[in-house]
Each structure stands twice: as structure tokens, then as C-alpha cells.
Amino acid sequence: MKAPLTPKAEQTRQRIIEQAAVLFNLKGFAGTSYQDLIEATGVTKGCLYGHFASKEELAVEAFEYAAQILIDKVGEAMAPYAHAGQRLRALLQFYHTYLSKPVLAGGCPVLNTVVEADDNQPALHARVILVLNRLHKGVYKLIELGKAQGHFKASANAQDLATFFVATVEGGILLGKAYNDSKPLQTVLRQLERCLQQELGDF
Amino acid sequence: MKAPLTPKAEQTRQRIIEQAAVLFNLKGFAGTSYQDLIEATGVTKGCLYGHFASKEELAVEAFEYAAQILIDKVGEAMAPYAHAGQRLRALLQFYHTYLSKPVLAGGCPVLNTVVEADDNQPALHARVILVLNRLHKGVYKLIELGKAQGHFKASANAQDLATFFVATVEGGILLGKAYNDSKPLQTVLRQLERCLQQELGDF
């Protein structure tokens, strides 16, 4: 089924995805037209259809791309550390710079996509869920690691805390985006850190 | 400028707003067409334009309506209590039932609107900010009340905790909507309560 793309074609395809990811992140799925995509990518409509069968297919690929960047950057931020406490600090630090160094213009693709997709684009919604699961799992594993290393309280409920972590961070990003100000997110992260210290012990 | 509407007209106008609020909340601003609005309201296009000059004007009124419901319900939930601790419990309890008894089909209008509006619909965005301010202020006042009553720790940072509260609750609502499950929100609220008890003292 899938043609074994030429390097050149692969490169064009990637360029389209990258530009489309920004557009969708800024304007949403319904708010982005082919005309917008043509202007942003600098590529013709025929070329777009040559690579993607529909707007939804392109949107899915664009979201996957954006989500992968996010996941990679989270991984990179924690990679230098083995100690769970350090890794958790690095994760919080990563989100401290989330608004000044956004993974993608338009803010958090998870936040943006989940809100529009879940009543309207089932294919997109399914992908967002997978990414949320990965984020949750990452935090969960981190807490469990800390418990295993003897640095976090053994009584900590890793599942619940991971859920709490993801929700609080996304909520903070939401406020930051709403007010176009990094302060609310900073405040939320600082407070989250206090909570986590209470639940996990000092880290 | 504004015609002194007949009661009948006012009633029709209100009906339009109520139905439009649901549609916009479900499908977003860009995702809702006049055809959708005509079908949902059962009213003709001429009638829509008779009452609202544009889709954006209608969307703003619809959001104001939805937001007012939310604010009213939050107020009602806390109204029976004078004790800040009780009021805070009532507020948390209100959000515990938020997904099973949504203020509006499609979920939280603040969450839904802020995400789409802030890069694209400045008028809507401005209104969401006002509502976020009110929610924040409500929690802030509540915490200050508790401090004044001597029930909450005097050391509590009401501003920061209010920001944290709003972010966490919105984040919990987001997860609940994403997973179409009330459990994540329950978990988040339970955890939030623990945090607050730590920061405010038992309430």
C-alpha cells in the first residue's frame, strides 16, 4: 500500500507536517483551511493531497509529530539524572520554561488538541489519549523509581499523584496561555512542588 | 441604539442563546456554522441576524450565559455556609459532581472557550479572562475569609493558592473530559484537598 518514498518526498512530507502542526496548534482543526496550509507550507494543494488523503489525516500526523517533540524534550530534560528526586526536579524545571520555550507555537498541543478533538475528531482524540497515557505513565514510573530507590515515601500513591501531576501541569499551562503570562504557571508549579514534597518527602 | 425588546423577542433571544451556548461548547466557534445554529435553535437565519449581528456576537453572548450559569451554581453550592472551611468543602464537592452534572453539554465552557479563543477570537478571549478572574477572586476571598475567621493558617498565601486551585480544577476537568470518565477528576480533587489541608490547616 505505502509507496517507498524518495528521500526528497520524505523531506517535503516532513516540512508539511512541521508547518501544519504549528497551524493546527494555533487555529485548531476546524479553524485551519487548506488555503491556510498551502500558504504556510508554500506547497501546492496537489502536493498536499499527494502526501495526505485528507485534512484529518494530516492533522493526525501533525499532532503525532508535535507530541513526539514534547515527549522527547521531557525525556531529554530528565536524561542526565538517575536519582528520582533529581529527575522530578528536572521535570518541574522543564515545565517552568514551557511557556517561554514552547515546544510549538500556539502552546501545548495536548491541551489544544484534546479540547477540540474529543467531541468532534475521534481519530485525533484517540491519539491525544495515547499521549496523555504516556505522560501519566512517565510520572508514575518516576515516582515508583523514587520509592524503589528509597528516596520517596513508600506510602505515596504513585497512580494518584501522577494523575494529579498531569492535571495540575496542564491546568497551569492553560492559565499561562489564557493570561499570556508565565507567572500563573510558575505559581502553580511552585505549589505543586510543595504538595509533592509533602507526599513524597523532600526530594 | 438598543431597541427596547418586547417580552416575546427577549424570550426568543434567550432561547437562541441557550441553544447556541450548547453548540459552541460542543463544536467550538469555528466548528459551528449558521446552519448548525438554525437547526439547533429551530429559528430562521433572518431571526438569528435580527437578534445578533454576527456569529461572534452570538458566541460572546452564549459564553456569557454559560459562564453565568457556572458562577451561579458555584455560588449556590457555597451559599448555605458561612464557615470558610464548610464553604471550601462545598466548593470541592461542587466540582466532584461537575462531570456527572455538567453546567452545559460539552463540558466546562471556560476550558473549551479559552483554548480556542485566545489565538483567534479576541472578543471571546477577553470574556473568558473576566470569568477566570472571578473564579480566582472567589477562591481568594474564601481563603482570606478563612484566615480572618481564624480557621485557616494565617501564613497561607491566598493569591497563590487560588491560582493553584483554579489550575488544578481545570486540569482535572480536562482529564475527565479527555478520558470521558469522572475518576481522574475525583482523584485530582481528593489530592487537591490534601494539599489544601496542608496549606490551610484542617478545615
Added chain:
DNA sequence: GATAAAATAAACCAATTGGTTTATTTTGCC
């Protein structure tokens, strides 16, 4: 029951939507 307000029905608008096709050109690559 008269009247003015409110709502309908429908024609109309230019522009845009997502999507297709085809012939032509440009291109990278062996």
C-alpha cells in the same frame, strides 16, 4: 380587533470550503 413587532421564507451574494483531476514542469538521482 387593529397594530406594530417579530419571525418566516426564500432568493441572493461573493467567497470559500474540502476535495479531484490532468497535463505540465521541475527535480533528484542513478
Added chain:
DNA sequence: GGCAAAATAAACCAATTGGTTTATTTTATC
């Protein structure tokens, strides 16, 4: 340099978009 792959240009599609206008009918209210 030749060839196939990739991209362009553009015509074309039916449908829909947000928005306007006008004549007609319904209706609430005095």
C-alpha cells in the same frame, strides 16, 4: 543525460460558508 518521481498550475467540482435583503406571515399585546 535520461528517467522516473515529485511537485506545480490550474481547471473543475458541488456544497457550504457568513452574511444581506425583501416581501410575507404570524403573533403578542394594547
